[in-house]
Amino acid sequence: MAGVTRGTALDRLMRPVHQWVWADGDRRLRKLLTFAEVETDGGRDILRAAEVTPDPLLRRLYLEHAVDELRHGDLFRDRGAALLRARGGGRGVLLGGNPLPGGHGLDDLKIEGEPDHRLLAFLHVAEKSAAGRFTIYRELVDDDPHTRAIFEQILRDEVFHMNYTYTQLARISPRTYRRHVWHARAKRIWNRYLRVAAAAAGLIGNALLTVMYAVVLPPFAWLAKRAERREPIGWVPIPPARRQTPPRSQY
Amino acid sequence: MKILGLSAHYHDSAAALVVDGVPVCAVQEERISRRKNDASFPVGAVEWCLQRAGLEPTDLDAIVFYERSMLKFERILTCALRAFPQSWRSFPHAIKNTLGDKAWVRGIISSELGVPRDKILFTDHHASHAAAAFLTAPTQHAAILTADGVGEWATLTVGHGERRADGSTDITLRREVRFPHSLGMLYSTFTAYLGFKVNEGEYKVMGLAAYGRPTMMEQIGKVIRRLPDGAFALVPEYFEFQTTADRSYSSKFIDLFGPSRHPYDPIDLESADGQRFADCAASVQRVLEEILVDIATRLRRETGLRDLCFGGGVALNGVANARILAESGFDRLFVPPAPGDAGCAMGAALYADRIYFRHPDREVPDHPFWGPLADGPHLARTAREDNQDVTELGDDVLIARVADELAAGRIVGWMEGACEFGPRALGHRSILAAPHDTAMRDRLNRDIKRREEFRPFAPVVTSDAADRFFELPAGGARLARYMSGVFPVRREWRSRLAAVTHVDGTARVQVLDRDMAPRLHALLEAYGLCTGIPVLLNTSFNVAGEPIVTQAIEGYTTFRRCGIDLLVAGSTIVSKRAAVAAASSKESGAWSSNSAAASTVA
Numbered sequence: 001m002a003g004v005t006r007g008t009a010l011d012r013l014m015r016p017v018h019q020w021v022w023a024d025g026d027r028r029l030r031k032l033l034t035f036a037e038v039e040t041d042g043g044r045d046i047l048r049a050a051e052v053t054p055d056p057l058l059r060r061l062y063l064e065h066a067v068d069e070l071r072h073g074d075l076f077r078d079r080g081a082a083l084l085r086a087r088g089g090g091r092g093v094l095l096g097g098n099p100l101p102g103g104h105g106l107d108d109l110k111i112e113g114e115p116d117h118r119l120l121a122f123l124h125v126a127e128k129s130a131a132g133r134f135t136i137y138r139e140l141v142d143d144d145p146h147t148r149a150i151f152e153q154i155l156r157d158e159v160f161h162m163n164y165t166y167t168q169l170a171r172i173s174p175r176t177y178r179r180h181v182w183h184a185r186a187k188r189i190w191n192r193y194l195r196v197a198a199a200a201a202g203l204i205g206n207a208l209l210t211v212m213y214a215v216v217l218p219p220f221a222w223l224a225k226r227a228e229r230r231e232p233i234g235w236v237p238i239p240p241a242r243r244q245t246p247p248r249s250q251y
Numbered sequence: 252m253k254i255l256g257l258s259a260h261y262h263d264s265a266a267a268l269v270v271d272g273v274p275v276c277a278v279q280e281e282r283i284s285r286r287k288n289d290a291s292f293p294v295g296a297v298e299w300c301l302q303r304a305g306l307e308p309t310d311l312d313a314i315v316f317y318e319r320s321m322l323k324f325e326r327i328l329t330c331a332l333r334a335f336p337q338s339w340r341s342f343p344h345a346i347k348n349t350l351g352d353k354a355w356v357r358g359i360i361s362s363e364l365g366v367p368r369d370k371i372l373f374t375d376h377h378a379s380h381a382a383a384a385f386l387t388a389p390t391q392h393a394a395i396l397t398a399d400g401v402g403e404w405a406t407l408t409v410g411h412g413e414r415r416a417d418g419s420t421d422i423t424l425r426r427e428v429r430f431p432h433s434l435g436m437l438y439s440t441f442t443a444y445l446g447f448k449v450n451e452g453e454y455k456v457m458g459l460a461a462y463g464r465p466t467m468m469e470q471i472g473k474v475i476r477r478l479p480d481g482a483f484a485l486v487p488e489y490f491e492f493q494t495t496a497d498r499s500y501s502s503k504f505i506d507l508f509g510p511s512r513h514p515y516d517p518i519d520l521e522s523a524d525g526q527r528f529a530d531c532a533a534s535v536q537r538v539l540e541e542i543l544v545d546i547a548t549r550l551r552r553e554t555g556l557r558d559l560c561f562g563g564g565v566a567l568n569g570v571a572n573a574r575i576l577a578e579s580g581f582d583r584l585f586v587p588p589a590p591g592d593a594g595c596a597m598g599a600a601l602y603a604d605r606i607y608f609r610h611p612d613r614e615v616p617d618h619p620f621w622g623p624l625a626d627g628p629h630l631a632r633t634a635r636e637d638n639q640d641v642t643e644l645g646d647d648v649l650i651a652r653v654a655d656e657l658a659a660g661r662i663v664g665w666m667e668g669a670c671e672f673g674p675r676a677l678g679h680r681s682i683l684a685a686p687h688d689t690a691m692r693d694r695l696n697r698d699i700k701r702r703e704e705f706r707p708f709a710p711v712v713t714s715d716a717a718d719r720f721f722e723l724p725a726g727g728a729r730l731a732r733y734m735s736g737v738f739p740v741r742r743e744w745r746s747r748l749a750a751v752t753h754v755d756g757t758a759r760v761q762v763l764d765r766d767m768a769p770r771l772h773a774l775l776e777a778y779g780l781c782t783g784i785p786v787l788l789n790t791s792f793n794v795a796g797e798p799i800v801t802q803a804i805e806g807y808t809t810f811r812r813c814g815i816d817l818l819v820a821g822s823t824i825v826s827k828r829a830a831v832a833a834a835s836s837k838e839s840g841a842w843s844s845n846s847a848a849a850s851t852v853a
Contacts, residue, residue: 051808
């Protein structure tokens with residue numbers, strides 16, 4: 001199994017970046033708390049899968065998988081909280097987690113609409129990738145035995161997750177399971193592209209709106225501030241005319 | 252006439268269907284999507300409502316959105332302009348957020364449902380709150396008070412509602428307090444300051460308040476001023492919710508109250524910081540109560556009416572509600588089961604029916620059970636597939652057995668009929684347990700709810716026995732119908748109701764009439780026969796961070812992964828006690844192809 005969880009070539013290539021992230025206390029903390037959210041969200045999505053699948057065996061396996069993911073979320077959260085306490089509390093240094101937009105749980109997967117074969121393929125690919133990355137992380141937190149122990153524990157679960165998803169995929173789609181795995185890999189890459197593209201679009205949008213804010217808004221801001229000064233504070237009577245606003249008006 | 256009410260995009264989306272003036276069904280989107288406080292457009296809730304009523308979208312005569320979205324956009328834009336240049340960071344976010352979808356509600360509804368745009372109507376946000384409170388209450392003529400964070404511009408309104416003898420209905424909101432002056436925003440700011448999630452952690456502030464003393468009233472008097480006309484104003488330099496999306500309080504606020512609490516820091520009431528946070532919660536709670544009691548008292552004097560209908564998210568504050576009832580002079584206080592934004596879906600639909608279309612008033616059934624049904628046979632089938640211990644019993648036997656189990660200290664997941672509309676479990680999606688000792692409270696907190704130790708659990712009691720255990724003022728039983736008031740537990744019962752008695756000797760009790768939930772009522776009576784106390788601990792059927800369960804299968808997966816001993820849905824009981832202790836699939840190899848095949852064949 002060690003070969004399976006070596007990490008992808010990209011992850012190995014990114015090792016210096018991972019090292020940079022895990023070497024710093026703040027970044028380590030942020031990463032752990034982000035993982036806590038991602039694992040918990042993912043666990044809830046898999047729980048949903050357990051609720052909607054018509055296959056009793058898959059329901060049991062999904063349920064066990066979901067319980068694992070929720071527990072992983074707790075482990076990461078508890079470790080993050082312990083690190084936070086150890087360094088005397090965060091004082092606003094921890095903003096959001098992942099800077100990329102979207103991505104509730106499993107890549108915004110709509111569990112209700114996904115047939116089991118597609119979900120299993122997706123889970124298999126995601127678990128395999130996570131196991132690879134966690135193997136690298138485990139090596140990078142040698143100085144922190146508690147965090148390392150968490151990665152070790154999670155890695156054991158991830159191996160079970162990627163194996164059961166593959167076996168079950170082969171069971172329910174004996175002829176096409178390889179194609180489903182390739183499709184899941186391609187979709188994962190596409191989703192990553194979309195997230196990066198959305199993040200880039202967001203940045204461009206922010207820049208344009210900020211320019212607009214600085215260039216176009218000042219006169220309107222002056223008018224708005226002047227109007228504000230004339231506004232009464234306290235009770236404001238509601239004029240009868242407003243009660244007669246046409247129901248189709250959005251204003 | 253078929254009218255669909257919708258609320259969406261900020262928090263707690265929902266859909267409600269009113270047919271010929273009477274609600275048929277209503278559900279929050281989170282109960283369908285299984286994402287807590289889901290604010291997205293409620294496609295799932297709409298689909299379920301239409302399916303339940305056997306309608307197609309084209310059958311609808313009107314779709315009513317609970318607020319005027321462009322007016323809200325105007326407020327967001329105006330506030331950004333007023334806060335220029337400090338708002339430079341929040342402006343792009345606010346504009347993208349609003350212009351992304353929130354401003355184009357008519358187009359979204361039209362395209363999602365495939366209905367003509369002229370069928371889509373709008374109401375004022377606070378008119379929706381007012382309608383949800385007044386049109387669902389059994390009163391002819393009542394004063395109306397609404398209070399929340401913010402709607403379009405209004406944050407608090409007062410007025411009155413009247414059902415006339417000729418069947419016509421009127422709701423008149425006379426005056427309002429406008430953004431940024433907001434009791435909801437004040438409370439939410441302290442919620443964030445105390446390290447809790449806004450729009451979710453306000454309950455925690457209320458629970459924490461009981462551990463503190465209101466020693467910071469003077470400081471809070473600096474951040475919110477009372478005005479001679481009885482209204483109030485927030486002092487802008489203490490708040491940042493207008494200028495940034497990152498934080499709602501300013502550095503000056505921190506100078507006044509001390510460093511804020513990080514969400515991951517535990518609250519240790521033995522420490523100076525922990526006590527400071529508790530005192531802070533107690534102080535803001537006291538200020539909120541006093542302002543609300545004062546406004547309600549003036550409203551009582553002004554209108555001369557005996558009933559008050561209270562809506563908006565602030566009406567979820569049970570401690571304040573109890574004080575309004577006790578001190579404002581109103582005889583009865585009606586708070587709907589969903590006073591927050593979700594309830595606006597129902598309010599908007601009823602408002603359109605009675606006010607826009609001028610249809611005669613119809614009596615609205617006085618219960619909160621408008622959501623999807625729990626399917627007992629489905630639960631039985633699923634549990635049997637998983638080799639769980641399943642029993643199907645007739646009503647009398649089932650109730651006697653569950654009462655015995657509860658008396659023996661077991662925890663029961665109780666699902667029955669349609670789920671509640673609103674944030675509270677009122678007996679159809681509840682976790683029930685014996686209310687007698689604190690060990691049960693700790694067990695629930697540790698093994699099931701996984702929540703802060705300082706948060707209390709609520710009791711449910713039959714209406715006949717309520718006065719024996721709780722000090723209910725006149726009108727208290729009505730307020731407690733939907734668990735909307737916090738009242739003292741009688742001193743002599745506190746030690747025997749320890750799991751549901753908060754540190755200050757109070758409880759957020761639900762007083763249950765037989766008509767509202769007959770089976771739970773029967774269970775309470777049976778439990779009373781076993782123990783002499785017809786009171787049960789009643790908490791929502793969910794674990795932390797998840798919405799309350801809706802379908803039986805969701806109750807089942809929750810039951811399987813936490814410390815609930817017994818699951819009941821309709822006539823089906825699933826018991827963990829005698830369940831086959833199946834080995835973990837990891838060890839048993841259930842996932843491997845051979846056993847998988849065997850399992851499939853079996």
